């Protein structure tokens with residue numbers, strides 16, 4: 001198993017990361033997600049097969065086990081004229097850090113930022129974030145492609161960008177969704193620079209495969225489906241997740257995913273649970289968080305981790 005993710009474990013030392021929801025405070029032992037919890041666990045615990053040690057490089061800190069690195073970086077004073085430059089600098093530092101620490105393959109990135117939908121047209125914070133991110137990772141994206149990613153708004157008063165990530169000593173495989181235009185090929189209407197992320201990323205190790213699913217919303221082709229209808233958007237999002245799992249040769253119904261569900265309007269909580277519960281595999285667990293989705297007509301987004309069976313005929317690592 002490359003790594004495992006569980007909700008609601010008692011605070012314990014060790015592991016790759018303890019992700020704490022509804023928190024603004026990064027500590028050497030915790031990775032904050034600055035979004036209010038509407039339902040579910042206060043934390044996510046990422047564990048690894050090997051012993052984990054703290055690592056640090058410049059503004060990036062985290063834990064690593066020799067195969068995987070879970071790290072974080074907080075950008076303060078995000079908003080203002082320098083937003084693109086600040087994001088670009090943060091991403092450049094991120095990629096410098098994973099190189100220097102010996103985990104050069106970026107697998108998965110979460111971006112939680114203040115005021116994501118503030119500003120009109122190309123001046124919207126999310127679109128400017130995309131410009132900065134693209135500048136910061138220019139030349140740095142390797143053969144394995146872009147990482148999986150999430151970009152969600154919240155903690156508007158914090159005026160900050162909370163980046164957390166998983167990087168690997170070895171690359172895995174970036175994955176696209178056949179129902180969706182790749183985000184990095186979105187047309188101009190969505191902003192001056194298309195979003196730099198893959199729909200998912202698959203890592204294989206120790207005979208196991210793990211799919212890290214990007215933020216998945218009600219987008220088919222490149223268009224928003226079902227504006228104004230949260231239940232229908234959930235249906236479309238789950239179809240997209242199912243297709244993504246199928247693209248990784250998995251069977252959605254037989255997975256036990258650990259999900260983060262982001263909801264724009266806390267008043268949609270009950271409608272969301274009603275729509276979501278029957279669509280998820282029985283082994284699924286999720287936390288519901290209050291967050292703004294990067295397109296203002298999107299009401300809900302879902303990301304998470306799926307453990308998949310090893311593909312038939314694939315070599316299992318030797319040496320055990």
Ligand code: 3EB
Pocket residue numbers: 111149150151183195196197214215216217219294295
């Ligand atoms: C979409 O499908 C919804 O910019 O990192 C989802 C996941 C979305 C990640 C990102 C944006 C990002 O286009 C938006």
